[in-house]
Amino acid sequence: xxxxxxxxxxxxxxxxxxxxxxxxxxxxxxxxxxxxxxxxxxxxxxxxxxxxxxxxxxxxxxxxxxxxxxxxxxxxxxxxxxxxxxxxxxxxxxxxxxxxxxxxxxxxxxxxxxxxx
Numbered sequence: 453x454x455x456x457x458x459x460x461x462x463x464x465x466x467x468x469x470x471x472x473x474x475x476x477x478x479x480x481x482x483x484x485x486x487x488x489x490x491x492x493x494x495x496x497x498x499x500x501x502x503x504x505x506x507x508x509x510x511x512x513x514x515x516x517x518x519x520x521x522x523x524x525x526x527x528x529x530x531x532x533x534x535x536x537x538x539x540x541x542x543x544x545x546x547x548x549x550x551x552x553x554x555x556x557x558x559x560x561x562x563x564x565x566x567x568x569x
Contacts, residue, residue: 460564461510463557470556473505474498484557489530499530506559512566520562527552 461469467482474494476482488494494502507514514520521529531551 458567458569460567463560466560466563467556469506469509470502470559473502482556484555484560486556488554488556488559489551490553495530496532503529506563510563511568512563513568514566520566521554523552524550526550529554 463484470476471478471482474488474492476492486492488499488502503514506512517523523529527550529552531549
């Protein structure tokens with residue numbers, strides 16, 4: 453049986469999808485170096501919503517999410533919105549979470565690598 457190759461989006465198609473999902477203004481460029489948190493203001497639940505929409509739209513498999521994004525135990529892709537839950541690390545309980553910057557280009561590479569037929 454011959455399987456058809458997966459049709460991966462171009463970066464421009466992917467950037468348009470990202471722009472629409474996060475409501476990013478047309479007057480601002482979306483490049484591979486654009487940071488979701490620092491440039492686009494995507495944090496917390498908005499980041500989770502973005503990842504869920506991306507996974508659904510591009511038929512990816514992120515079952516092992518931490519491995520797919522190569523996250524260390526205390527690393528996260530998005531910080532909390534506002535104050536979030538009281539950070540217990542302020543009280544010496546647990547470790548301070550590390551927010552690893554995520555660019556549109558990095559997410560594009562993950563999508564292309566994990567798309568299913």
